[in-house]
Amino acid sequence: xxxxxxxxxxxxxxxxxxxxxxxxxxxxxxxxxxxxxxxxxxxxxxxxxxxxxxxxxxxxxxxxxxxxxxxxxxxxxxxxxxxxxxxxxxxxxxxxxxxxxxxxxxxxxxxxxxxxxxxxxxxxxxxxxxxxxxxxxxxxxxxxxxxxxxxxxxxxxxxxxxxxxxxxxxxxxxxxxxxxxxxxxxxxxxxxxxxxxxxxxxxxxxxxxxxxxxxxxxxxxxxxxxxxxxxxxxxxxxxxxxxxxxxxxxxxxxxxxxxxxxxxxxxxxxxxxxxxxxxxxxxxxxxxxxxxxxxxxxxxxxxxxxxxxxxxxxxxxxxxxxxxxxxxxxxxxxxxxxxxxxxxxxxxxxxxxxxxxxxxxxxxxxxxxxxxxxxxxxxxxxxxxxxxxxxxxxxxxxxxxxxxxxxxxxxxxxxxxxxxxxxxxxxxxxxxxxxxxxxxxxxxxxxxxxxxxxxxxxxxxxxxxxxxxxxxxxxxxxxxxxxxxxxxxxxxxxxxxxxxxxxxxxxxxxxxxxxxxxxxxxxxxxxxxxxxxxxxxxxxxxxxxxxxxxxxxxx
Amino acid sequence: xxxxxxxxxxxxxxxxxxxxxxxxxxxxxxxxxxxxxxxxxxxxxxxxxxxxxxxxxxxxxxxxxxxxxxxxxxxxxxxxxxxxxxxxxxxxxxxxxxxxxxxxxxxxxxxxxxxxxxxxxxxxxxxxxxxxxxxxxxxxxxxxxxxxxxxxxxxxxxxxxxxxxxxxxxxxxxxxxxxxxxxxxxxxxxxxxxxxxxxxxxxxxxxxxxxxxxxxxxxxxxxxxxxxxxxxxxxxxxxxxxxxxxxxxxxxxxxxxxxxxxxxxxxxxxxxxxxxxxxxxxxx
Numbered sequence: 001x002x003x004x005x006x007x008x009x010x011x012x013x014x015x016x017x018x019x020x021x022x023x024x025x026x027x028x029x030x031x032x033x034x035x036x037x038x039x040x041x042x043x044x045x046x047x048x049x050x051x052x053x054x055x056x057x058x059x060x061x062x063x064x065x066x067x068x069x070x071x072x073x074x075x076x077x078x079x080x081x082x083x084x085x086x087x088x089x090x091x092x093x094x095x096x097x098x099x100x101x102x103x104x105x106x107x108x109x110x111x112x113x114x115x116x117x118x119x120x121x122x123x124x125x126x127x128x129x130x131x132x133x134x135x136x137x138x139x140x141x142x143x144x145x146x147x148x149x150x151x152x153x154x155x156x157x158x159x160x161x162x163x164x165x166x167x168x169x170x171x172x173x174x175x176x177x178x179x180x181x182x183x184x185x186x187x188x189x190x191x192x193x194x195x196x197x198x199x200x201x202x203x204x205x206x207x208x209x210x211x212x213x214x215x216x217x218x219x220x221x222x223x224x225x226x227x228x229x230x231x232x233x234x235x236x237x238x239x240x241x242x243x244x245x246x247x248x249x250x251x252x253x254x255x256x257x258x259x260x261x262x263x264x265x266x267x268x269x270x271x272x273x274x275x276x277x278x279x280x281x282x283x284x285x286x287x288x289x290x291x292x293x294x295x296x297x298x299x300x301x302x303x304x305x306x307x308x309x310x311x312x313x314x315x316x317x318x319x320x321x322x323x324x325x326x327x328x329x330x331x332x333x334x335x336x337x338x339x340x341x342x343x344x345x346x347x348x349x350x351x352x353x354x355x356x357x358x359x360x361x362x363x364x365x366x367x368x369x370x371x372x373x374x375x376x377x378x379x380x381x382x383x384x385x386x387x388x389x390x391x392x393x394x395x396x397x398x399x400x401x402x403x404x405x406x407x408x409x410x411x412x413x414x415x416x417x418x419x420x421x422x423x424x425x426x427x428x429x430x431x432x433x434x435x436x437x438x439x440x441x442x443x444x445x446x447x448x449x450x451x452x453x454x455x456x457x458x459x460x461x462x463x464x465x466x467x468x469x470x471x472x473x474x475x476x477x478x479x480x481x482x483x484x485x486x487x488x489x490x491x492x493x494x495x496x497x498x499x500x501x502x503x504x505x506x507x508x509x510x511x512x513x514x515x516x517x518x519x520x521x522x523x524x525x526x527x528x529x530x531x532x533x534x535x536x537x538x539x540x541x542x543x544x545x546x547x548x549x550x551x552x553x554x555x
Numbered sequence: 556x557x558x559x560x561x562x563x564x565x566x567x568x569x570x571x572x573x574x575x576x577x578x579x580x581x582x583x584x585x586x587x588x589x590x591x592x593x594x595x596x597x598x599x600x601x602x603x604x605x606x607x608x609x610x611x612x613x614x615x616x617x618x619x620x621x622x623x624x625x626x627x628x629x630x631x632x633x634x635x636x637x638x639x640x641x642x643x644x645x646x647x648x649x650x651x652x653x654x655x656x657x658x659x660x661x662x663x664x665x666x667x668x669x670x671x672x673x674x675x676x677x678x679x680x681x682x683x684x685x686x687x688x689x690x691x692x693x694x695x696x697x698x699x700x701x702x703x704x705x706x707x708x709x710x711x712x713x714x715x716x717x718x719x720x721x722x723x724x725x726x727x728x729x730x731x732x733x734x735x736x737x738x739x740x741x742x743x744x745x746x747x748x749x750x751x752x753x754x755x756x757x758x759x760x761x762x763x764x765x766x767x768x769x770x771x772x773x774x775x776x777x778x779x780x781x782x783x784x785x786x787x788x789x790x791x792x793x794x795x796x797x798x799x800x801x802x803x804x805x806x807x808x809x810x811x812x813x814x815x816x817x818x819x820x821x822x823x824x825x826x827x828x829x830x831x832x833x834x835x836x837x838x839x
Contacts, residue, residue, distance in 0.1 A: 185838035226830055228823040235662040239629040246633025272623050398618045399597050408621040417565050417613050
């Protein structure tokens with residue numbers, strides 16, 4: 001089979017998320033590439049939750065509307081998603097919860113009965129039906145056993161028993177073969193960001209819970225001991241960023257993670273970080289707004305907010321990674337850039353990137369190492385804000401002998417003492433801004449800041465950023481379009497972008513917002529798009545949907 | 556030990572007669588004393604917010620973090636966690652930490668994190684030219700309340716006691732000897748300490764005579780008794796005409812946040828890349 005997709009759905013609290021990880025891992029081990037799309041409402045119990053696990057022989061990072069198998073833990077799932085099925089009757093369901101119109105259609109498993117016989121709690125229904133799925137796909141049971149051990153360390157024996165009951169109750173519906181392809185690790189975008197920050201030297205992660213970035217906090221808290229990290233969850237996002245700046249003042253690389261609302265609270269300190277030249281990395285996971293908006297859904301609405309947040313004029317580094325490898329790579333680079341230039345970096349993520357599950361191929365990531373910032377040569381007197389050619393002053397830290405380290409939110413002199421002198425003000429403002437030229441040169445010479453994919457000879461370009469990378473590449477290749485994906489969004493890599501779009505007759509911009517934020521950004525640099533394909537319902541583009549919309553404008 | 560130069564060459568811009576001078580002189584004297592007793596000055600960090608009080612860090616030749624308005628506490632906490640051997644002294648105003656940044660103060664007290672907060676409580680906004688603050692008396696006529704403030708002040712020490720602070724003291728800007736004693740004791744206290752300094756603002760709220768008539772220093776007082784401390788702290792509510800107790804009002808040894816947070820802290824892995832590789836292998 002070239003590719004197939006499974007949808008599993010139920011009420012929130014049924015363990016749909018866990019189930020999709022188990023299914024994903026299972027199919028991953030057969031050699032397929034995996035992408036998991038997760039759709040869940042902002043509540044704890046009840047409400048409809050589903051995941052689509054798509055597998056393919058090729059690299060993928062998008063889901064399709066049509067699926068090969070639906071697994072329905074409740075009636076709503078079947079009602080809502082039946083029409084997605086490529087073959088009408090290919091669904092598995094809890095026969096005690098779900099009524100079907102045609103008696104012979106689908107495969108019902110009496111989950112409650114099986115669980116009761118095993119004395120197992122209700123929460124194991126998903127394990128039971130996954131057992132049934134394994135047989136429905138024509139797979140051996142033992143492959144599931146090992147996956148369950150990895151995914152559910154708690155009560156594993158009972159889980160295996162329950163899965164086996166489901167397996168025995170089931171029958172083969174379609175045959176999935178394993179393929180001779182090396183299985184790659186599966187990571188969420190959030191995990192990849194976390195690991196990238198660690199690679200870049202992260203010592204302290206501070207965050208206040210907010211979807212879609214909370215999983216970074218949870219994950220780093222879980223692996224804190226492995227890397228000797230300080231992970232803190234303080235009183236508010238204001239406390240968060242100021243604590244992070246306290247850490248970086250002490251020479252400990254720090255990062256924070258939030259979404260739009262939390263970032264609003266952080267902007268005063270973003271500006272402070274710039275003035276005090278304290279390095280900081282901010283993960284900004286976008287979701288639909290304004291305000292609370294749709295907390296558990298996705299958007300690309302904070303590009304201009306990230307570009308312009310904070311009072312005053314200063315340099316910032318902004319990246320928008322498009323998949324797990326880029327999330328890992330650019331998170332490490334963001335940390336390096338923040339410390340090399342003593343500036344804030346913003347990693348623009350979104351719910352689709354952060355919570356989507358991707359294959360992660362570290363060999364495709366490219367050369368990466370933690371860089372050491374420029375340090376004081378230990379010749380007193382130490383000047384925290386020493387004027388230099390590139391605007392970057394050598395760093396010393398508290399407890400360094402003979403160095404008095406004074407950082408200041410006021411305009412200040414080289415020593416860090418407050419000043420309101422006109423000349424000193426001008427010189428210090430120029431010092432701050434001078435960094436941009438060197439940063440841009442650095443990016444332009446050492447990094448692929450703008451990616452090009454698809455048919456490179458095509459005269460029509462598909463422009464995208466962030467989590468629309470995967471779907472744009474897939475459709476670019478299918479429809480013969482050139483795909484352009486700027487990853488660095490500030491300072492904008494004009495030269496690389498110019499090269500990427502040169503020769504194009506037509507540029508189609510794909511974004512998850514209502515105004516075309518990337519289109520607006522490139523316009524400032526003298527580039528225009530011809531069409532905008534915007535989606536702002538919180539959901540990610542499916543392959544079919546975007547393909548149809550591209551074809552419509554190509555007509 | 557060599558004599559130390561604690562002053563900077565910066566011109567002092569506080570009003571003549573400002574209560575801040577007493578706080579500056581007291582802390583310099585305490586730092587000198589602590590230094591002579593073996594505290595390396597490079598292990599000290601001063602943190603300040605925004606307001607007249609905050610200029611103090613420009614006048615002391617020691618590591619400093621001149622933060623933004625209301626945000627003294629979070630960086631102070633992080634500095635302590637990043638290196639627990641560092642002595643962190645936060646300076647803040649009543650507008651700064653009792654107003655804009657009160658949440659951080661409450662949480663730092665709740666955590667009992669080992670930092671010292673010195674509050675320049677002049678009960679008026681000075682740098683923004685005379686508005687009422689959370690500790691201004693009812694009816695205070697400021698520029699934002701020309702008809703008089705219409706809310707009662709809160710009692711910051713009562714708030715701090717309820718929040719979990721383990722060292723609470725009060726001094727005034729015209730009792731420098733007492734200030735020195737309580738600053739030193741506060742800095743040496745292991746846990747969250749706060750000193751509320753009733754500070755005279757000669758320009759916008761000169762309460763010198765008001766305080767002179769009411770203050771007394773605590774004698775034969777057991778500061779470790781929570782109930783006694785609670786009563787003593789409530790004796791004067793920052794609005795009534797009661798006597799005002801000065802000195803250490805409450806002091807208790809309790810486990811600190813960093814004791815718990817840093818307990819069992821692992822060392823960095825020798826090979827970080829190997830550890831990442833292991834995590835990736837586990838993710839197949």
